Amino acid sequence: MVYTQSLMPIYQLTDDLIFPSVEGAEDGIVAVGGDLLPERLIIAYQSGIFPWYSKGDPIIWWSPDPRFVLFPDRLHISKSMKRVMNNKEIKVTFNQNFEQVISECKQIPRPGQKGTWITDEMELAYIRLHDIGVAESVEVWKDKELVGGMYGVRIGKVFSGESMFSKASNTSKLxxxxxxxxxxxxxxxxxxxxxxxxxxxxMGAEELSRESYLGYLR
Structure with missing residues (x-):
């Protein structure tokens, strides 16, 4: 076991590919440790758990309650975005350059953040997930240059968006x-x-209880 500042015990993962129940998550933290092998990541996402930690720290596994989600039929598209969508100079592709997308997400400066949570280990782990068809990317191109995109993990009818980036106005939204x-x-x-x-x-996202969220994964 390891302990948080509140002295509540947090589950320490071993080499076994198992996670504790998310119901006991303290402040959303389910467990620490383990590895980022594809098999473990798939089990994690199937269980409503994802890794999120900083370089130099142990892997921290999360399952927040409530969850922040976006239902496809509630996506909000502003009038200004509709004009952007009609720009013939912009091209959107899927799964054409996953490695460049995650690299850009890793490197793009973000206001209020020092560094990135996408460590080298995380980058390689999600590239491996993409290689086996579990992680997906979206690319936005202008004049053959990658100017925006996003990537994430699909489990059944749920897609977990991991990160996005924009090098031109509104391209991550696009x-x-x-x-x-x-x-x-x-x-x-x-x-x-x-x-x-x-x-x-x-964009229309809203809170959803963890219990309800897990229902979409079953």
Whole structure:
């Protein structure tokens, strides 16, 4: 066991590919330790758990309650974004350059953040997930340059968005909109934002209890 500042015990993972019940998560933390092998990551996402930690720290596994989610039929598209979508100079593709997308997400400066949570270990882990068809990417191109995109993990009818980036105005929003249309057409039911962000709230995201969220994974 390891302990948080509140002295509540947190489950320490071993080499066994198991996680404790998320119902006992203290402040959303389910467990620490383990590894980022594809098998463990798949079990984690199937259980409503995801890794999120900083370089130099042990792997921390989370399952927040409530969860921040976006239903495909509640996606908000502003009038200004509709004009961006009509820009013929912009091209959107899917799963054409996953490695560059995650690299850009890792390197892009973010206001109020020092460094990135996408460690080298995390980057390699999600590339491996993409290689076996579990992680997906969206690319936004202008003049053959990658100017925006996003990536995440699909488990059944749930897609967990991990990160996105923009090198030109509104291109991460454009990636999300195009993905959500495709996702909905393919039977997708829930886009998992994991935790609250003002950006996703403006796009229509809302809180959902962990219990309800887990129901979409079953």
């Amino acid at each position: 990636a999300l909109i195009h993905f959500m249309r495709k996702f909905r057409a393919e039977g997708g039911e829930l886009f998992d934002c994991q935790v609250h962000s003002d950006h996703m709230e403006r």
